[in-house]
Amino acid sequence: MNVAGLDIGSLTTKVVVIEDDTIASSGVIPSGEEAESTAREALAQVSMRAHIDSNGDLYIVSTGIGGKSISFAQQQKSITTCLARGISRLFPTARLLIDMGAESITIVKLNERGRVSDWLGHDKCAAGTGIFLQQMAKLMQMPLEEMAKISLNAKSPAEISSTCAVFAESEVISHVHRDPPTPREDIVAGIYSSLVSRVMALAKRVGIEKDVAVSGGVALNIGLLTTLEKELGFKILVPEQPQLVAALGAAIIAGENIDR
Amino acid sequence: MKATGKNSIESILRACRLIMKMGQGTADMSPSRTMYYKMLIKYFSSLLQAKENGDFIAAHTVFFPAEVIYAMDLVPMHTETTTWMTALFTGECSDILAAGSSLGMASEICTPHRGLAGAFAIGALPRPDVMLWSNMVCDNTAKSGELVMELCDCPGFFIDRPFKDSQYEVNYLVGELQDLVKFLEDKSGRKMNWDKLSVIVARMDKQIELIRQINELRKSVPTPFRATGFLELLSVDYLFPGQPEAIEYLETLLAELSEMVKKGEGAVSRERFRVMSLFIPPMYLIAFLEKISQEYGAVSVIEPFFTFWGEGRLDPAHPLESVAKKSYMIPEMRMYRPMDDLALDAIVDCAQQYKVDGAIFYADVGCRHSCATIKLFKDSLNRIDIPMLTLDCDVVDPTITSEEEFREKLERFFELLEER
Numbered sequence: 001m002n003v004a005g006l007d008i009g010s011l012t013t014k015v016v017v018i019e020d021d022t023i024a025s026s027g028v029i030p031s032g033e034e035a036e037s038t039a040r041e042a043l044a045q046v047s048m049r050a051h052i053d054s055n056g057d058l059y060i061v062s063t064g065i066g067g068k069s070i071s072f073a074q075q076q077k078s079i080t081t082c083l084a085r086g087i088s089r090l091f092p093t094a095r096l097l098i099d100m101g102a103e104s105i106t107i108v109k110l111n112e113r114g115r116v117s118d119w120l121g122h123d124k125c126a127a128g129t130g131i132f133l134q135q136m137a138k139l140m141q142m143p144l145e146e147m148a149k150i151s152l153n154a155k156s157p158a159e160i161s162s163t164c165a166v167f168a169e170s171e172v173i174s175h176v177h178r179d180p181p182t183p184r185e186d187i188v189a190g191i192y193s194s195l196v197s198r199v200m201a202l203a204k205r206v207g208i209e210k211d212v213a214v215s216g217g218v219a220l221n222i223g224l225l226t227t228l229e230k231e232l233g234f235k236i237l238v239p240e241q242p243q244l245v246a247a248l249g250a251a252i253i254a255g256e257n258i259d260r
Numbered sequence: 261m262k263a264t265g266k267n268s269i270e271s272i273l274r275a276c277r278l279i280m281k282m283g284q285g286t287a288d289m290s291p292s293r294t295m296y297y298k299m300l301i302k303y304f305s306s307l308l309q310a311k312e313n314g315d316f317i318a319a320h321t322v323f324f325p326a327e328v329i330y331a332m333d334l335v336p337m338h339t340e341t342t343t344w345m346t347a348l349f350t351g352e353c354s355d356i357l358a359a360g361s362s363l364g365m366a367s368e369i370c371t372p373h374r375g376l377a378g379a380f381a382i383g384a385l386p387r388p389d390v391m392l393w394s395n396m397v398c399d400n401t402a403k404s405g406e407l408v409m410e411l412c413d414c415p416g417f418f419i420d421r422p423f424k425d426s427q428y429e430v431n432y433l434v435g436e437l438q439d440l441v442k443f444l445e446d447k448s449g450r451k452m453n454w455d456k457l458s459v460i461v462a463r464m465d466k467q468i469e470l471i472r473q474i475n476e477l478r479k480s481v482p483t484p485f486r487a488t489g490f491l492e493l494l495s496v497d498y499l500f501p502g503q504p505e506a507i508e509y510l511e512t513l514l515a516e517l518s519e520m521v522k523k524g525e526g527a528v529s530r531e532r533f534r535v536m537s538l539f540i541p542p543m544y545l546i547a548f549l550e551k552i553s554q555e556y557g558a559v560s561v562i563e564p565f566f567t568f569w570g571e572g573r574l575d576p577a578h579p580l581e582s583v584a585k586k587s588y589m590i591p592e593m594r595m596y597r598p599m600d601d602l603a604l605d606a607i608v609d610c611a612q613q614y615k616v617d618g619a620i621f622y623a624d625v626g627c628r629h630s631c632a633t634i635k636l637f638k639d640s641l642n643r644i645d646i647p648m649l650t651l652d653c654d655v656v657d658p659t660i661t662s663e664e665e666f667r668e669k670l671e672r673f674f675e676l677l678e679e680r
Contacts, residue, residue, distance in 0.1 A: 078672040081679060115679045118647060119672070205635075 001258050002052055003059045005082065005250025006039050006073060008066030011102035011130065012217065013038045014247040015046040017058075018255055025050035026244050035066030039073075061254040063246055065103070077253055079246055080108050080119045086249030087213050088114025091237045095209040098199055098228075098236075099245070100218030102130040105199055107206045120206050122198065125165060130218045132165050136191045139172050140184065144221060151188040151223035158182050158190030168194060192227040200231055213237035215245035268346040268356070268384040269308045275349030276300045292513040296492050299505050300345075310335045311386060316448040319388035319412075321404055323396035323590060324419065325583045326501050327464060328440060331457035332450050337388055339408070340372040341498050343379060347656035348543035356384055357657060363407070370626035371656045373400040380411045387412045390447050392440070394419035396587060397596040398629045417443045424598065425588040433584040457583075458576040460502030464586065465574035467502065470510035471567060477517045479614055482526025483534065483561045484517040487553035488546050489527075490537065490563045532557035533677050536611055536619040536646075538637060539565060539595075539630050542653045548663050556674045562614040564607050565592045595633055604640040611646050618677050619648040620670075624655050647680075649673040 002024070007014040009031060016026045027046040032038040039062070040054075047054035062073035063082040070076070079099075087097045088110060097108040109118040137144050158175050161167045172191065175182040182190075195218075203212075212232060218224060219242035229236055239245055280297045283289030310317050318329045319337040329336045347353045357371060359378030367374075379385045391414055393405030402418075409416040419436045422429035441452045471493060478485050500506035520526070537560040541549055553559055562568060570589035574582035587593070594603055611619065619641050623631050638648045651669055654660035 078668075078675050080672050081675045116676045118642075119676075121669075 001057050001059055003061075003251050003254035003258060004043060004046075005247040005252070005254060006043065006060060006062040006064075006067070006070060007079070007082065007244075007247035007250060008035045008039060008062060008064040008070065009102055009217075010065050012243065013042045013066075014064075014244050015039075015042045016244055016247040016251045017043075017046050017050050017052060018251045019050065019052070021255070023248070023251075024052065026241065026247070028243055031066070035069045036071060039066075039070050059254045059258045061250040061257070063250045075254070075257065077250060080106065080116050082246040082249030082253065083108050083215060084110055084114060084116045084249065085252045086245035086247070087215060087239070089248065089252055090239050090245070091211060091213050093211045094213040094237055096203065096206070096212045097245075098203060098212065098214045098219075100130065100199070100214065100216040100224075102217060104129060105202060107199075107202045109206050109209070118206050120202050122202055130216070132168070132195070133191070133218060133221070133224075135165070135169065136172060136188075139169060139176075140188065142184075147188045147191075148221045148223035150185040151192055152185075152226060154185040154189030155183070156186055157193045158186045160187075160190040160194040188223065189227070192221075192224045195224060196227045196231050199228065208232070210234065211237050213239070215239060215242045217243040219243075267308075268342060268350075268353075268379055269304050269386070271350045272342070272345050273301060273304050273308065276304070290516055292509055292516055293492070295505070295509045295512055296496070299496070299500060299509060302505070303499050304342075306335050307337055307386060316390075316450070317386060317388040318390050318392055318444070318448075319385075319408065320392040321394065321396075321401045322498065323401075323587060323592070324392050324394050325437065325440075325587065326499075327457065327460045327579075327583050328437065328444070328452075329392075330501070330503065331453050331460055331579075332441075332444055332448065333453070334444065334448055334450070336499075337385070338498050339376045339385075339404070341495060342385060343372045343375040344540075344543050344656050345495075346375070346379070346384075347658075348546060353656055356382065359384075363411075368626065370398075370400050370624065371654055373404045374626075375656055376404065377407050377411065380408055388414055390414055390444070391416035392419075393417075394421050396421050397592060398627070415447055421587055430581065430584045430588075433587065434580050437580045437583060454579065457579040461574050461579045461582045462502075462576040463504065463507055464502035465576070465582075467497075467506050467510060468569050468574070468589070470507070470514055471497075471569060474510065474514055474517060475562065475567060477514070477521050478561050480521045481534075481615065482524075482528070482531035483559055484520035484525065484527055485559075485561075486527045486550065487535075487559045488541070488550050490560060490567050491541075491546065494566045527559050528554050528557045530557045531559060533559070533617045533674060534561045534615055535559065536561065536607075536614065536616045536641075537563045537566075538619055538621040538648075539627070540624060540655045541622045542658070542661065542666075543656055544658045545653075545663055545666060548666065552667065552670055556670075558670075558674060560620075561616060562610055563591070564610050565595050567591060568594070568606075568610055570594070595630060599633060599636060604636060607637055608640050608644055611641060611644065616646055617680075618673065619646060620673070621648055621650045622655075623650050623652050625652055625660055626654055626657075647673075647676060 002019045004017045013031045017024045025046045029042045044054045060073040061075045062070040067076050099106040105122040107120045111117040175187045276297045315335045318334045322340045326336045356375045356378040359382045360374035365374045391408045395402040568591050
């Protein structure tokens with residue numbers, strides 16, 4: 001039997017289908033208003049690519065913010081468990097995972113078996129999340145990719161508040177309208193520094209231990225990863241498709257369940 | 261401020277009567293639980309009728325030695341417990357919290373204290389004849405009394421209880437208690453009944469022994485005591501120190517739990533996770549916590565700050581000294597004493613003795629003192645490979661965290677325990 005993992009996020013829905021212990025297909029589509037129908041659509045698209053019948057014999061584990069609402073999934077698992085499984089498959093030496101999603105940051109500490117030994121989430125404020133970065137990109141009037149690129153040329157990152165998304169927005173506006181205005185690359189680097197300082201505060205509370213890996217859509221941002229590595233003082237492990245880690249973990253758990 | 265508040269005492273009484281009525285004849289309403297609610301009804305009825313009966317109300321903060329109040333036949337009013345019971349039984353206390361804010365109390369001040377000040381300000385609690393308070397356990401407690409005195413225009417007495425616990429400090433505290441007796445005699449016109457105090461101390465000693473015996477039974481696998489049952493033990497300690505009904509309740513509970521252990525019965529149908537509970541869960545989520553405990557087979561087996569009494573016995577021949585010594589044996593003092601290796605080792609030892617799988621720290625965001633200890637306890641437990649979940653919450657204010665948020669985090673934690 002083939003297995004699939006579904007990660008229903010607030011912005012995107014991710015699917016990974018595993019066949020014979022290898023990833024047969026995967027995909028990311030924007031989350032719709034109804035988690036169930038988006039999940040069905042995502043699963044159908046991904047299954048078609050892998051030439052698998054999505055209505056057929058498929059064991060599914062769902063996770064993420066909307067994971068519980070997927071009635072056709074055989075099991076629901078928490079995002080922390082799925083992240084741990086997914087990242088351990090990709091990087092067995094990872095002992096700390098920093099997951100940066102659209103609306104939350106989760107730090108997962110892993111034991112030598114790749115299981116969760118502790119975790120800490122930041123879910124009270126949008127500061128430091130993917131949505132925060134999107135807002136900042138809108139404010140800076142440039143796409144996220146360009147932001148990432150120009151941040152690498154920053155000379156003196158601007159000071160941006162890390163405690164509140166709304167305050168951060170006002171600070172960025174004030175930098176833009178300063179006379180002379182703060183260079184754009186310094187503002188962007190400041191935004192990344194503020195996000196990283198939030199991540200670091202959480203990671204320190206759990207305990208930073210090598211190797212450190214990242215996941216989530218925000219981990220696609222090269223500028224941010226460079227700032228994070230500078231702050232950590234060492235290289236971090238970055239999956240090719242960081243946004244798929246939880247869906248991969250869910251699919252792995254699905255596989256374990258049918259093997260039992 | 262105008263006296264506009266709903267009467268908190270009446271709300272608590274109504275809720276207790278309703279719970280008893282609804283539980284009548286069900287397995288959930290055991291004889292000990294029935295007794296517990298009858299005790300609450302008695303306590304709060306005396307308070308409600310005190311003025312009518314010409315009784316003298318002595319309001320007091322947490323850990324204030326109520327034995328002295330009982331020995332003088334005064335009517336005690338445990339202020340913080342009354343506030344959190346309002347939240348527990350009525351599901352919300354926005355009116356008294358808002359009234360506390362109107363007095364200028366910041367949202368960072370712990371809600372039982374903000375709430376109690378608000379409750380007095382709007383007349384939701386009866387005006388006490390005296391306000392008694394101490395520096396046990398925190399700066400909020402130490403300051404609360406002065407505010408209540410001002411709001412209720414009543415005299416008050418503050419006990420300065422030393423931080424450390426050598427004989428020198430105990431002697432000092434005995435001196436403070438002697439002054440308290442003089443103060444109460446002067447204000448109430450009643451004399452201290454020293455024989456009665458000795459009897460109360462003897463009963464309090466028995467009460468502590470009974471809780472120790474109950475704890476022994478809770479070590480059994482499966483554990484027989486309900487997940488949130490410890491809140492009943494806590495209320496009995498707070499409201500009925502050395503009272504005959506407390507002994508009767510604890511003896512009945514002990515017999516019930518012994519019977520369950522003999523039969524191999526547990527508090528939950530399938531015990532999967534044995535949990536150590538640290539600090540106070542949100543009162544408005546107690547029913548939910550009981551439900552999720554059954555759902556996941558997760559049950560609190562020990563609460564070092566509530567049910568795990570420090571070593572020592574009380575001596576009725578030296579009642580005031582015993583009352584002073586008791587203040588250092590109170591379970592909560594594990595958190596509010598010098599946080600040395602001894603204190604931390606006791607928690608680790610406790611976790612091992614009770615075969616704990618994981619710990620849950622209910623981090624009351626308004627309690628700076630308890631939140632400052634989170635990392636110390638977490639690190640100590642992690643050293644023996646016991647994970648600890650920290651849940652940000654507020655003991656009475658439902659706007660800080662929701663049931664959904666609690667469920668999500670608890671489910672993740674139970675998954676973590678299962679994976680191990």
